[in-house]
Amino acid sequence: MTGRVFAVASGKGGVGKTTTAVNLAAAMAEADRSVVLVDYDLGMANVGAVLDVRRSSATSSAAHQNAKRSEDVDAADATLHDVLAGEADTLDAVADAPGEFDVIVGGTDIEDFGRADPSKLRDVAEDLRAEYEVTIVDTGGGLSHDTTVPLGLADDVLLVSTPQVAALENTEKTLELARRVGGDVEGVILTRVGGRDVDTPDAVEDLGVPVLGAIPEDGAVADSEDAGEPLIVHAPENPAAQCYRELGYELLDESPPLSFRDDEEDAPAAAGAAGAFSEAMDDEEPEQRSLLSRLTGGRLG
Numbered sequence: 001m002t003g004r005v006f007a008v009a010s011g012k013g014g015v016g017k018t019t020t021a022v023n024l025a026a027a028m029a030e031a032d033r034s035v036v037l038v039d040y041d042l043g044m045a046n047v048g049a050v051l052d053v054r055r056s057s058a059t060s061s062a063a064h065q066n067a068k069r070s071e072d073v074d075a076a077d078a079t080l081h082d083v084l085a086g087e088a089d090t091l092d093a094v095a096d097a098p099g100e101f102d103v104i105v106g107g108t109d110i111e112d113f114g115r116a117d118p119s120k121l122r123d124v125a126e127d128l129r130a131e132y133e134v135t136i137v138d139t140g141g142g143l144s145h146d147t148t149v150p151l152g153l154a155d156d157v158l159l160v161s162t163p164q165v166a167a168l169e170n171t172e173k174t175l176e177l178a179r180r181v182g183g184d185v186e187g188v189i190l191t192r193v194g195g196r197d198v199d200t201p202d203a204v205e206d207l208g209v210p211v212l213g214a215i216p217e218d219g220a221v222a223d224s225e226d227a228g229e230p231l232i233v234h235a236p237e238n239p240a241a242q243c244y245r246e247l248g249y250e251l252l253d254e255s256p257p258l259s260f261r262d263d264e265e266d267a268p269a270a271a272g273a274a275g276a277f278s279e280a281m282d283d284e285e286p287e288q289r290s291l292l293s294r295l296t297g298g299r300l301g
């Protein structure tokens with residue numbers, strides 16, 4: 001098998017990459033794909049915490065390791081950091097995630113960071129391509145050597161940004177970087193739409209890449225993190241979950257299942273969040289519509 005690899009990246013940190021990676025993994029698993037999510041935020045791995053999957057690093061100090069093990073007897077040993085350090089095989093680091101997909105979490109000890117060789121991600125991605133239809137790589141924010149590796153090896157780079165100008169400007173840098181390393185940028189996913197002061201979408205247009213989806217600000221995201229589950233699993237019919245579901249199916253060139261679609265008269269399923277967004281951007285009199293409405297294709301606002 002030659003699976004498809006998506007990298008989820010952003011310029012600014014804290015814009016919703018991990019939330020997006022986790023929920024796209026759950027959506028694509030719902031679409032019956034075999035999916036593995038890789039936490040490639042080498043400095044601040046947190047997918048394990050968000051999904052309540054914890055692993056002890058194989059090479060942590062014995063005392064530390066035993067303490068962790070006694071807290072969680074089901075935890076296996078290997079983390080992505082062990083694999084990148086050449087101390088474990090890729091598939092040994094795979095764990096089950098809530099939501100019918102697999103996950104490779106990162107180590108959380110400070111010494112893990114120094115051991116990991118970011119360039120080994122290429123081998124990890126090849127191992128996973130052979131086993132899974134979809135690999136989703138969650139990355140850290142910013143422009144460092146670590147973050148460029150997944151941008152270069154992914155089949156599709158998904159940029160994540162909030163709709164604020166500052167975040168979008170940083171997104172532009174990541175876009176440029178992705179292109180320099182030969183990354184194939186699929187488009188941008190806007191997150192937390194409607195939650196804070198929203199600037200004009202001109203900055204979105206300036207990026208010159210398709211808007212793949214617009215995810216509304218939703219308090220249920222934090223609740224799902226507390227529950228250790230993807231939002232799609234925690235609250236399947238929640239509006240932000242619906243948006244992630246549509247996005248996940250659309251990235252696989254499929255239509256989302258009927259039972260999860262919005263009222264068809266209000267939101268034709270074929271358009272989806274991204275399609276409706278593009279239509280809104282092409283509107284001849286965009287000022288007539290509220291910005292939120294434009295950002296969400298009439299879904300909100």
Ligand SMILES: Nc1ncnc2c1ncn2[C@@H]1O[C@H](COP(=O)(O)OP(=O)(O)OP(=O)(O)O)[C@@H](O)[C@H]1O
Pocket residue numbers: 010012013014015016017018019020041139140141191192193215216217218219221222225240
């Ligand atoms: N649609 C949303 N509605 C409300 N809160 C959200 C939404 N998406 C993400 N958040 C919240 O925003 C914060 C950052 O999200 P997340 O961890 O996914 O971002 P990140 O880009 O991965 O951050 P980092 O760069 O630190 O890895 C979290 O507290 C999360 O709960």
Ligand SMILES: [Mg+2]
Pocket residue numbers: 017018019041046138139140
């Ligand atoms: Mg993150």
